[in-house]
Amino acid sequence: MAHLLIVEDDDLLRDGLTDLLRQDGHTVDNCADGLVAQTWLSEHAVDAVLLDLGLPKLDGMSLLTWIRQRFESLPVMILTARDSVDDRVEGLVAGADDYLTKPFDNAELTARVQALLRRARLPAVQADKRSTTDAAPGLEIDPTIPRAWINGQATDLTQREWELLRLLYQRLNQVVSRDDVAAAWQSESAEPTASNALEVYIHRLRRKLNGSGLNIRNVRGLGYMLEPA
């Protein structure tokens, strides 16, 4: 399993999360304020961080910015009672990989931690390689936030569109199955996955990819493939 750091100032919640994730097989350390977490992270390596936003001494958003400057690809999930869209967007822009709004269901938390770790193990779309893929010159994907550039034009994507497009792009000219997409989407388990949801997202991405020189082909019975148009 993985080595996790929980940064949370609420004693009950911190202890509960620690026990829960240890029961799930992870090695778990925790800190009760942002400054202690910063020092701890300077001295230890972890696989992922669960980060509360409202923290004493150094707030979670500042710690997240600091983490991103030092550990570009360290997965971070924000835990926050603040459920406004602004906080979530700010967190994602600052480099969080996922967020969970308190209170949350224990099963959802453990599933999303697993999804976070699984995605971190997928090959990353490297920033310096984004525009040099000869087979897909019209598409660049932001590796940190839901955004892509289509023919150099910035295009906002929903979290799901972005995860789907990244998956297709990582496997350019190869078939991506429905099961592959379901695994990549597990981070958003709060949103029900209707049986035709994938078709809806494929349709939206096809429209957004218009003019990019790329097309998403339906490979009957197998899945979808991103390929040069």
Ligand code: CA
């Ligand atoms: Ca707090």
